[in-house]
Amino acid sequence: MLEPTYQADVVVVGSGIAGLSAARRLTGAGVTTVVLEAAHAVGGRMATEKIDGFRLDRIGQLLSTAYPELRPAAGLDGLVLRPFAPGVLLHSDGRHHRAGVPTGARGARGALHVVRALASAPRAGSAPRRPVAVPGRQVSAPRSRTGAPLGTAVDQARLGAAFTRLAGTPVERLLVRPELTAAEALLARGLPARTVDGFLRPLLAALLCDPDLTTSSRCADLALRAFAAGRLCLPEGGAEALPELLARGLPAGTVHTGVRATSVSTTSVTTAEHGEFRCRAVLIATDARAAAQLLPGLRVPDFHPVTVVHHATDEPPETGASLLLDADRGGPVTHTAVVSRVDPSRAPAGRALVSSTVLGPPGAQVDTDVRMHLSRLYGMSTARWETLAVHHTADAVPATPPPHDLRRPVRLLAGLYVCGDHRDTSTVQGALHSGRRASAAILADLGADRPLHTADPLPTPRAA
Incomplete structure (x- = not known):
């Protein structure tokens, strides 16, 4: 019998960042690859809408400069990351408090120096002492021993030292810690209640897009480690800059948009518009729900809904390039920022873009409620904001509640693979890392001596 004629070695279904990063590695290894995308543009959920010179992200997930998959060595040397101001701003009791993260051994020694000095300070009723100076870091005494959302000055110094230790902890050690929900882990680790409620809860809610912190504590530890080891950031030009950069790195003709896959097997992908694509392996790189339609029996997780409200103003708040969190949780907004101060390309000259994130189902009057909350957070009127x-x-x-396997299998059987943020952590880093794992599995199988094609085509899923 004649050997089948292959149109490509690998067909990738879906052009999100997981599929595109896998395709980059496959083509770089000399494997002919075709990427099929049902939409008319690449990127999936990392989409950016253009309105009157503004660039508006659909989800606006926070990135970190500490993500290994975003480093130039990972093949993304053309990606420009715009960092927020160090740490975050916390809004509490009508005031803003800077929550910084010291890094490196020097920061750890400085934090320890503060703890020792404050522990030996006079008791209440004694003459007040001047704040302890730490090289390279400003330390200011709070209004009272419990006035700041981070707790006392001793609590703040201990938290800084803990972040420094966390930044240097190997990932493998974090992944063997006892697994709880993120909320349970915060309580179990004996941290001061003021520090947990005033800082760590709102910070983790923003990083995980999970307001109730039901996420696995291992995912939370990884998110906090990235926060401690790097800077929160945004890609210059909008979220779409990352998938577009990945797509530009592929050989011409690799990506086909407007092509909807209807069924898959280990040797082919059938599409609604262009018939059958023959191949030696198939990688499903869609979101979890679409993947389950092509792969009946694949588990579909729950999801955290996200609403992003974008406002334009000619008079931006005086918070600079800071990420602002509500330590009091007094409204629908989890975090907000004048993102045009972080990335000036997101707004036309003379105007500012304020982007705010609401976690959970939005209310019927979401814009009105968000405006009222932003007025309190920024301490100014938002009535004239557009x-x-x-x-x-x-x-x-x-959603990644415990128990959660952070390295869910990407190889279903020889010739059929799946990747995406639902196979790893629910972050940009997780999506890119799952694409790396999937491409490695495909390359290993394509180089094997045993036959690849041992399974019958999967049945076409019934219409919902």
């Missing part, structure tokens, strides 16, 4: 867009994504972020 609403540019309200983006609600029900399936924004896959």
Whole structure:
């Protein structure tokens, strides 16, 4: 019998960042690859809408400069990351408090020096002492021993030292810690209640897109480690800059948009528009729900819904390039920022873009409620702000409650693979890392001596 004629070695279904990063590695290894995308643009949920010179992210997930998959060595040397101001701003009792993260051994020694000095300070009623100076870091005494959302000055110094230790902890050690929910882990580790409620809860909610902190504590530890080891950031030009950079690195003709896959097997992908694509292996790189339609029996997780409200103003708040969190949780906004101060390309000259994130289902009057909350957070009127867009994504972020396997299998059987943020951590880092694992599995199998094609085509899923 004649050997089948292959149109490509590998067909990748889906052009999100997981599929595109896998395709980059496959083509770089000399494997002919075709990427099929049902939409008319690459990127999936990392989409950016353009309105009147503004660039508006649909979800606006926070990135970190500490993500290994975003480093130039990972093949993304053309990606420009715009960092927020160090740490975050916390809004509490009508005031803003800077929560910084000291890094490196020098920061750890400085934090320890503060702890020792404050522990030996006079008791209440004694003459007040001047704040302890730490090289390279400003330390200011709070209004009272419990006035700041981080707790006392001793609590703040201990937290800084803990972050420094966390930044240097190998990932492998974090992944063998006892697994709880993120909320349970915060309580179990004996941290001061003021520090947990005033800082760590709102910070983790923003990093995980999970307001109730039901996420696995291992995912939370990884998120906090990235926060401690790097800077929160945004890609210059909008979220779409990352998938577009990955797509530009592929050989011409690799990506085909407007092509919807209807069924898959280990040797082919059938599409609604262009018939059958023959291949030696298939990689499903769609979101979890679409993947389950092509792979009946694949588990579909729950999701954290995200709503992003974008406002334009000619008089931006005086918070600079800071990420602002509500330590009091007094409204729908989890975090907000003048993102045009972080990335000036996101707004036309003379105007500012304020992007705010609401976690959970949005209320009927989401824009009105967000405006009122932003007025309190920024300490200024928002009545004249222009609403540019309200983006609600029900399936924004896959939920990862414990027990959660952070390295879910990407190889279903020889010739059939799956990747995406639902196979790893629910972050940009997780999506890119799952693409790396999937491409490695495909390359290993394509180089093996045993036959690849041992399974019958999967049945076409019934219409919902």
